[in-house]
Amino acid sequence: MTDAPAASPTAAVLVIGNEVLSGRTKDANLSHIAATLAGIGVPVREARVVPDVEAEIIAALDALRHRYTYVFTTGGIGPTHDDITSACVAKAFGVALERNAEAVARLERHYNDPALLNEARLRMADIPAGAVLIDNPVSQAPGFRIGNVHVLAGVPRIMQAMLDGLLPKLQGGPAIHARTVSCSLGEGTIAKDLGDIQARFPTVDIGSYPYFRNGFFGVSLVLRGTDESAVEAAAAEVAGMVTALGGTPTVTIGTAE
Known part of the structure; x- marks a missing residue:
C-alpha cells in the first residue's frame, strides 16, 4: 500500500543532532535524500537542522509536517540518552511512546544473545503508538512512519537502506x-541576460552555481522543470546567450557540472 499525497508532492528534511550543529559530524544525508526524492518527482522544499532539544524538535516537526507532503527526519533514534527523536515525535503527535513487540523481535534476532540486548539497545524498540515500522536491513533497529513523518537513522549507510x-x-x-x-x-x-531568460520561462527553475576547478573559474547554469520541452528550450536560449557573450557553452543532461 502506498501513501497517497497530493498531485504535486513536496518534502522537507529535518536533521537532528548536536554533532551536526557543532561541526563534528558533516551531514551526508540531506543531499542523498534530496537527490533520491527528485528521482521520483518529489522535490525537497525545505531543510532544517536542530539540536537534541525536545522543544526545538517538536516545534520543527509541527511546522514542517503541516506544510509539506512528506517529512524525513534523520538522527536521534539510537540507544543513548541524547537519542530523543522517537519520544519527541510521539509528543508532537500526542500519542504514547510504546515498546513495540515487532521491533523487539527484530532486535532479538539481530543480537541473538540476551546478554547483548540490554535495556539501552531495547530503547531502540520504543516507537510512537500507531506508527508503522520502517525496515532497517543493516542493523535491524527500525525507523518508523507516523502520519506523513518518516523517522530515519542518522548513520548514512543505514539511512540510505531505509x-x-x-x-x-x-x-x-x-x-x-x-x-x-x-x-x-x-x-x-551573464546576470542580466540570464534574468531575462528566467522571466520568459517561469515554469523552469534556473540556478547559477559558480565553481573553481583545475585552476579556472566557471559557472554551471542548472535548469529544472517538469515540462521537458520548456527545459530544453530554455537551455537552448541559455547556451545561445553564453555564445553571444563570448563564452563556450557545454550542455549536459542532468545537473552535473
Whole structure:
C-alpha cells in the first residue's frame, strides 16, 4: 500500500543532532535524500537542522509536517540518552511512546544473545503508538512512519537502506527534467541576460552555481522543470546567450557540472 499525497508532492528534511550543529559530524544525508526524492518527482522544499532539544524538535516537526507532503527526519533514534527523536515525535503527535513487540523481535534476532540486548539497545524498540515500522536491513533497529513523518537513522549507510525500502511506498510526482549549461563566464557578465531568460520561462527553475576547478573559474547554469520541452528550450536560449557573450557553452543532461 502506498501513501497517497497530493498531485504535486513536496518534502522537507529535518536533521537532528548536536554533532551536526557543532561541526563534528558533516551531514551526508540531506543531499542523498534530496537527490533520491527528485528521482521520483518529489522535490525537497525545505531543510532544517536542530539540536537534541525536545522543544526545538517538536516545534520543527509541527511546522514542517503541516506544510509539506512528506517529512524525513534523520538522527536521534539510537540507544543513548541524547537519542530523543522517537519520544519527541510521539509528543508532537500526542500519542504514547510504546515498546513495540515487532521491533523487539527484530532486535532479538539481530543480537541473538540476551546478554547483548540490554535495556539501552531495547530503547531502540520504543516507537510512537500507531506508527508503522520502517525496515532497517543493516542493523535491524527500525525507523518508523507516523502520519506523513518518516523517522530515519542518522548513520548514512543505514539511512540510505531505509530510504531505499521506502521508495516503493511513496507516491511520486511528475518527473523533473534537468539540463546544465557550463561556461567560463563570470556571473556578473551573464546576470542580466540570464534574468531575462528566467522571466520568459517561469515554469523552469534556473540556478547559477559558480565553481573553481583545475585552476579556472566557471559557472554551471542548472535548469529544472517538469515540462521537458520548456527545459530544453530554455537551455537552448541559455547556451545561445553564453555564445553571444563570448563564452563556450557545454550542455549536459542532468545537473552535473
